[in-house]
Amino acid sequence: MSKTVLVLVETVDDYLPLLENAGYRLIHAKTPQSRAEAIARHAADIDAVLTRGPLGLTAAEIHTLTHLQIICVIGAGYEQVDLAAAKARGITVTNGAGANAGPVADHAMALLLALLRGIPQADASTRRGEWNRVISPSVSGKRLGIIGLGAIGQAIAQRAEQGFAMSVSYHSRTPRREQPYTWYDSPQRLAEAVDILVIATPGGPGTRHLVDASVLAALGSQGYLVNIARASVVDTEALVQALRAGSIAGAALDVFDDEPAVPEALKALSNTVLTPHVAGQSPEAARDTVALVLRNLQAFFAGEPVLTPVTL
Known part of the structure; x- marks a missing residue:
């Protein structure tokens, strides 16, 4: 019997045939209205949900989907998925850890370069017929701090160190002994030690406003912030x-x-x-993300361990 997947995401359409070709029936619901209608109409048919962190899946929706067995989240973040409700039902949750690390790291470096070198301002000024040769800071040799050293953080660190001769430090809950970078036990101490602070940690209650006014003060008047993770990690008003x-x-x-x-x-x-949450979007990332979803689904329905489980 084929399995039915409710698809809530809107960014990987070109690669969803990977799921269909493997025999999965897809129900597309990419707007709040169609989502509510699909859940109400197909509650007893849906075996899996494909979502992303900000879209999530609520406790009420999980309760309504009586046959739901697995929730697959594209991307690393799963902050709006009600993990407690999933755990209570014995539902497996997976994420896309590592699938889009390369494009996100590329985008982080592009933002960093654009910010320090004033690329958007220079482009706009030149298009206006001006010739403003503003002196901008160098990027090479700067001290880079990363909050969160998962797959994305490591990819950023590699690019910064090898491509721009930057010294790299990081903060995470515990040191990553296998990594060659310097660990700091708090965001504030990390911010004090670096020129550029990059946010690469998941969102959710545990990291909400991890970067607050005190961390920004520690970063200082010559410091820069880059966030390609989740907005909730930074206190926007303080920023x-x-x-x-x-x-x-x-x-x-x-x-x-x-x-x-x-x-x-x-x-x-x-x-x-400012860019519109596109760091993780590329054809390659979309393909790899859906391929990982397929591998997780195939493993799960075969009674095997999934590849990227989320701890509930």
């Missing part, structure tokens, strides 16, 4: 205040608290670079 006051030099952000809404305060600032 805006720091950027306005010049307490930090600038920020590059790919994630926001209420997407797709971007705070006007951030858009009005000249020391920000």
Whole structure:
């Protein structure tokens, strides 16, 4: 018997035939209205849900989906999936850890370069017919700090160290002894020691506002912030205040608290670079993400361990 997958994501359509060709029946529900309708209409048919961190799956939805057995989250973050409800039902949850690490790390470095070298401002100025040869900081040799040293953090560290001769430090809950980088036991101590702070840790209650006013103050007036993880990790109000006051030099952000809404305060600032949560999006990442989902589904329904389980 074929299994039915409710697809809530909207970014991997080109590669969903990988699932269909493997015999899975897909129900697409990419808007809040179609999602509610699909869950109500097909509650007894849905065996699996494909979602992403910000879209999640609520306790009420899990309760309604009486035949649900597995939730597959694309990307590393799963902050809006109700893990307690999944655990209570014995539902397996997987994520896409590592599947898009390369593109996200590429985007982090692109944001970093654009921010420090003033690329967007220089482009806009040149298009206006101006010739403003602004002196911008070098990137090579800077001290880089990374909050979160998972697959994405490691990919960023590798690019920074090998490509730009940067010294790399990091903060995580515990030291990664197998990694050659310097560990700090708090975000504040890390921020004090670096020129650029990159956020690469998952979202959720455990990391909410991990980067607050005190961490930004420690980063200092010559310091830069790059966030390609989750907006919730950074206190946005404190960040805006720091950027306005010049307490930090600038920020590059790919994630926001209420997407797709971007705070006007951030858009009005000249020391920000903003992109619409696209760090993990590339044809290669989409293909690899769906391929990982397929491998997890195949393993699960064969009674084998899934590849990337989320601890419930």
